[in-house]
Structures are given as structure tokens and as C-alpha cells.
Amino acid sequence: MMLSTPLICVMGVSAVGKSTVGIALAEALSVPFADADDLHSDANRTKMNAGTPLTDDDRWPWLDAVGGRFGAASETGLVMACSALRRVYRDRIRSVAPEVLFVHLTGSRELLLSRARARTDHFMPASLLDSQLDTLEDLDADEAGFHVTVDRVPGVLVAEIVARLGR
Template structure:
């Protein structure tokens, strides 16, 4: 991670802890935090709440809004929680904000399912976890970012993320 204020996308499937880790990371770096779920069209939120996976056509306007948030933040920095499951989705974000660094939060399906099932305050049902895992494309070797396993506390994850991004 360079000396400038970062633009970081905390990515992964639902229940990986994107918002929790993203908020903690943003606080540590003293930059704003945005949950990309807040940028979804209401029709997308309704589909997901009903247990219907989104199509790529559903996602394009949302991904454009995510990229626009990063572009608007510019040099002031921004941490955003955004699933960004496929390479083409990350490419769409990078088209608007080429310097975005991706932090992939991953873990065993059993742990993610346990977390998803325990949540009662989220529009994304645990029944969509498998479709997200099927869709997930890990970061490529040529993509700017790091992958971490979510089997530790958010504070431990933030420390590891910052250390690895600065390496």
C-alpha cells in the first residue's frame, strides 16, 4: 500500500464480515466507509430478500454506482464493503477507479453458513450463500489486493490487512 490514502474494497460472499471488517478498517485508516448494499436499486434488494440471485444485468448499474463512489472519493480515500464476486465485476469498478485495492474475506462454507444463519437483520437470506460461493472468483495474481481468512476477530483481521497491504 502506498503512502497515499487508500481506496479499499472489502469483498467476499454474504456473511464473510465485509461491513464489520470494513468499518473497523476505515476507522483505523481514518477514511470514510460505505456499504455498497446501500447503493443497490430497490428492485435488487427485493429480489435478494425473496431469495432470488441477481443477474449480471441487475448488477451493472450497482457496480457503476460503486465505481462512482470511489471516483468521487478520490484522494481522500474510502473503504467500501462490496461483494465484487467476479473478476468482471471488479474490472467494472476499476474502470471508474483504477487504484482500488481488493481485500477478499473468505472462509470455510460451514463458518459462513453459521454466520449467515445467525443474522436476523439482513436482507440477504442464508439460502443464497451457495449461489454466491459458486459465483465467487478469487483474486487473480494480477489483481491488486490480498485474501484473508475470517477465522479471527475483526481487530486481528484489520491488523493483518494493513500489514499485508503495506508489504
């Protein structure tokens, strides 16, 4: 059963469409949207911009900020775009906001690479896609969430997500 004020993390690797789908989903659910990328430190952004993958030590403060943002939104609801690539990262978010549901956007490497190469306004270079795919851990059966394949237009994806949320 979905909470009346949903806390939804739209997760996946770079170029999967987390922000695009997240913004549209937040609008469909009438809740605020946030992008976890905005919570990265300047040092993290500099590393990623240079094509250097983040370490877990780089990520912990960022994940704490993501969890805190979800925790602060328990009354308003929130959809946030956040990579949340590993189980331990999702656990870190859930340690602050246990009600978060993860919507894992998935797509073929070829599709994601073509999207990443087409972007000109993003700090995450296409060269980091393989590192993200290598890091990605699928949702475990005991994690609240589900997968959505991104080989369709955003409106269709959002309609599927809303239906799966029981809304």
C-alpha cells in the same frame, strides 16, 4: 505501495464479515466507510430478499455506482464493503477507479452459513450463500489485492490488513 488516500474494497460472499471488517479498517486508516449494499436499487433488494439471485443485468448499474463512489473518494480515501464476486465485476469497478485494492475475505462454507443463519437484520438470506460461493471467482494474480481468512476476531483481521498495506 499504498496510496496516501487508500481506496479499498473489502470483498467476499455474504456473511464473511465485509461490513464489520470494513468499518474497523476505515477507522484504523482514518478514511470514510461505505457499504455497497446501500447502493442497490429497491428492485435488487426485493429480489435478494425473496431469495432470488441477481443477474449481471441487475448488477451493472449497481457496480457503476460502486465504481463512481470510489472515483469520487480519490482525495479522501474510502473503504467499501462490496461482494465483487467475479473478475468482470471488479473490472467494472476498476474501469472508473483503477486504484482500488481488493481485500478478499474468505472462510469455510460452514462458518459462513452459521453466520448467515444467525443474522436477523440483513436482507440477504442464508439460502443465497451457495449461489454466491458458486459465483465467486478468486482474485487473479494481476489484480491488486490479497486474501484474509476470517477465522479470527475482527481486530486481528484489521491489524493483519493494515500490516499488509504497509501502514
